[in-house]
Amino acid sequence: xxxxxxxxQCVGCREMKEKRSLIRVVRSPEGAVSLDSKGxxxxxxxxxxxxxxxxKRARKSRALERAFSAPLPPEVWEALEGQMEEVEPDG
Numbered sequence: 001x002x003x004x005x006x007x008x009q010c011v012g013c014r015e016m017k018e019k020r021s022l023i024r025v026v027r028s029p030e031g032a033v034s035l036d037s038k039g040x041x042x043x044x045x046x047x048x049x050x051x052x053x054x055x056k057r058a059r060k061s062r063a064l065e066r067a068f069s070a071p072l073p074p075e076v077w078e079a080l081e082g083q084m085e086e087v088e089p090d091g
Contacts, residue, residue: 008047011063012054022047025080027068033076035083044068052084 006019024036028043036045046067048054058064065072 010049010054011046011067012048012051012057012061015049017049019047021050023050023084025064027070031070033064033068033072033080035080050084052081055081055084 007016008019008022009016010022011025019039024039024041024045024047025033026036026041026043026045027033028041034041039045044067046064048058059077
């Protein structure tokens with residue numbers, strides 16, 4: 001019997017996708033926000049497609065701020081966009 005793949009919802013496009021195909025955005029216990037491509041960092045996580053357009057949608061709808069219950073400064077968004085460009089999708 002094949003192993004069941006965990007599903008997560010992208011905060012940008014709101015589609016349910018396999019956890020492996022999404023990138024985790026994590027807020028650490030100290031409050032730092034970063035991309036977690038391995039999915040192993042400690043803290044509160046939210047998932048986004050490896051597509052800069054989904055990150056822009058999440059920013060416009062304030063989805064990450066709601067998920068983390070905290071405002072995100074503009075420099076955090078810029079850092080996330082820069083990290084998103086560096087991350088290669090596993091495909």
